[in-house]
Amino acid sequence: MADTPAWTALKAAARADRQTPIRALFEAEPDRLDGLTFEACGLRLDLSKQPWSREGVTAAVELAQACGVEAARARLFAGEIVNRTEGRPALHMALRAPAGADFRAAGQPVSEEVEDVRDAMQDFVAAVRSGMAGGATGKPFKAVLHIGIGGSDLGPRLVWEALRPLNPDIQLRFAANIDGAEFAAAVAGLDPEQTLVVVVSKTFTTQETLANARAAKAWLEARLGKGKADSHLAAVSANPAEAGRFGIAEDRVFTFRDWVGGRYSVWSAVGLSCAIGLGWPAFEGLLAGAGAMDEHFQTAPLDASMPVMLALAHVFNRNGLDRPLRAVVPYARRLALFPSYLQQLEMESNGKRVTQAGQPVDQATAAAVFGDAGTNGQHAFFQLLHQGADIIPVDFIALAQDHEGPAEHRNILLANAIAQAEALMIGQENLAEPHRHFPGNRPSSFLLLERLTPETLGALIALHEHKTFVEGVLWDIDSFDQWGVELGKVLAKTVLRELDGGDGPGHDPSTTALIARLAR
Numbered sequence: 001m002a003d004t005p006a007w008t009a010l011k012a013a014a015r016a017d018r019q020t021p022i023r024a025l026f027e028a029e030p031d032r033l034d035g036l037t038f039e040a041c042g043l044r045l046d047l048s049k050q051p052w053s054r055e056g057v058t059a060a061v062e063l064a065q066a067c068g069v070e071a072a073r074a075r076l077f078a079g080e081i082v083n084r085t086e087g088r089p090a091l092h093m094a095l096r097a098p099a100g101a102d103f104r105a106a107g108q109p110v111s112e113e114v115e116d117v118r119d120a121m122q123d124f125v126a127a128v129r130s131g132m133a134g135g136a137t138g139k140p141f142k143a144v145l146h147i148g149i150g151g152s153d154l155g156p157r158l159v160w161e162a163l164r165p166l167n168p169d170i171q172l173r174f175a176a177n178i179d180g181a182e183f184a185a186a187v188a189g190l191d192p193e194q195t196l197v198v199v200v201s202k203t204f205t206t207q208e209t210l211a212n213a214r215a216a217k218a219w220l221e222a223r224l225g226k227g228k229a230d231s232h233l234a235a236v237s238a239n240p241a242e243a244g245r246f247g248i249a250e251d252r253v254f255t256f257r258d259w260v261g262g263r264y265s266v267w268s269a270v271g272l273s274c275a276i277g278l279g280w281p282a283f284e285g286l287l288a289g290a291g292a293m294d295e296h297f298q299t300a301p302l303d304a305s306m307p308v309m310l311a312l313a314h315v316f317n318r319n320g321l322d323r324p325l326r327a328v329v330p331y332a333r334r335l336a337l338f339p340s341y342l343q344q345l346e347m348e349s350n351g352k353r354v355t356q357a358g359q360p361v362d363q364a365t366a367a368a369v370f371g372d373a374g375t376n377g378q379h380a381f382f383q384l385l386h387q388g389a390d391i392i393p394v395d396f397i398a399l400a401q402d403h404e405g406p407a408e409h410r411n412i413l414l415a416n417a418i419a420q421a422e423a424l425m426i427g428q429e430n431l432a433e434p435h436r437h438f439p440g441n442r443p444s445s446f447l448l449l450e451r452l453t454p455e456t457l458g459a460l461i462a463l464h465e466h467k468t469f470v471e472g473v474l475w476d477i478d479s480f481d482q483w484g485v486e487l488g489k490v491l492a493k494t495v496l497r498e499l500d501g502g503d504g505p506g507h508d509p510s511t512t513a514l515i516a517r518l519a520r
């Protein structure tokens with residue numbers, strides 16, 4: 001696989017490009033900036049500080065062609081079974097298509113059902129926001145407690161933090177972690193009489209989510225009385241029967257299908273809490289922005305496609321230059337959760353070691369992603385980015401307009417973002433004082449959102465979804481399964497039994513000692 005002519009050419013091009021400082025490429029290629037700047041859906045992506053020459057870019061685009069990215073994209077949008085190990089399509093694009101679309105999942109029409117759920121969500125959002133749907137004591141809801149984990153948490157949490165009003169009429173709280181400290185913090189200060197609990201789980205079998213949901217029900221009933229919490233509960237699931245068994249009324253269960261992957265699900269009813277907190281037009285804007293990126297991805301030629309070119313830049317670093325890490329630094333406090341969001345999107349999607357045919361992958365796959373908001377990260381891990389022994393490519397994200405707070409902060413924030421990218425690339429020679437020497441030649445991309453709106457946020461997320469998909473095609477892996485999370489879940493059940501005092505199988509000495517030390 002990695003020895004195909006296209007992969008061999010990419011790696012040869014990367015080896016050659018390693019000899020030329022990125023900065024020198026600007027002198028050699030006068031049209032470099034224009035050629036490597038991509039605009040779509042309110043986003044401007046500058047890939048000119050990446051370590052590829054014109055020949056490197058050409059080899060990368062030819063790799064995408066040779067790996068069949070266009071055909072794979074067509075199969076994805078056609079709703080074919082692209083998630084082979086689970087036998088499912090991956091059709092999150094159907095969720096953000098405008099009314100009247102005709103998406104099909106494995107041949108079955110789905111758009112009508114998508115619209116029906118959207119309509120039901122819209123009605124419920126209006127009822128909650130207007131106070132028509134209130135709690136057991138007749139009071140309107142002032143808070144939504146969103147319970148879910150992984151894909152049932154990170155998307156809604158990101159969207160809420162990115163777009164939330166400073167003083168919301170309805171505030172959102174999130175409980176994901178099984179650590180009781182998270183639940184305690186999530187309900188602290190909330191009035192159960194005015195709190196709506198939305199339990200979000202695709203499977204409705206997730207240990208953490210069910211435990212948090214039970215805790216929430218008990219918390220509600222402690223105030224409202226046994227059996228009086230029904231009007232405070234809603235669920236979102238692809239397993240409505242299980243949600244019903246949990247005790248959530250049928251008309252309060254909002255569904256989606258198994259062809260929506262958890263980490264691709266914020267566009268479905270999983271976004272219900274956000275729609276309540278932000279209002280329906282904002283949720284529609286989010287969908288529209290993602291839909292616009294879908295259209296761009298489907299129609300732009302490979303070498304003009306933002307998701308494709310971003311994927312190729314990342315793969316050039318990962319496979320061409322053996323760089324196993326990538327930092328993502330949004331210079332926007334509201335996007336501080338984006339690195340965490342990408343950790344699930346990219347590492348759960350592409351952290352794989354076998355091909356679609358079940359053979360071991362013979363080259364590197366997903367890079368590990370980390371990051372934090374700028375400028376905070378500058379005072380933490382940037383030392384390593386500038387002078388560490390490893391070269392770690394950085395994705396900078398910044399907003400051009402609509403900065404909040406004190407006016408002078410805007411330019412300070414943006415100056416830092418721009419300067420860090422420049423410093424990483426140009427470095428600074430100081431042979432007399434090696435500790436002050438900056439080697440430079442450290443690559444970055446710079447993604448500028450004109451403003452942070454529901455539409456650009458939707459486009460930003462969809463950009464990364466499609467980028468992740470393209471990488472999966474290049475590596476010939478299944479980006480839509482996640483078997484790697486299973487073993488730990490199974491073993492945790494055994495260990496739990498033993499911590500609760502039950503018998504268990506033998507373990508290694510370290511595991512046995514931990515269980516013995518903590519059992520009660």
Ligand code: F6P
Nearest residue numbers: 150151152201202203206262485
């Ligand atoms: O543990 C991994 C995972 O399956 C994720 O893929 C998923 O988003 C998360 O757990 C939560 O799953 P669910 O929505 O079924 O509760």
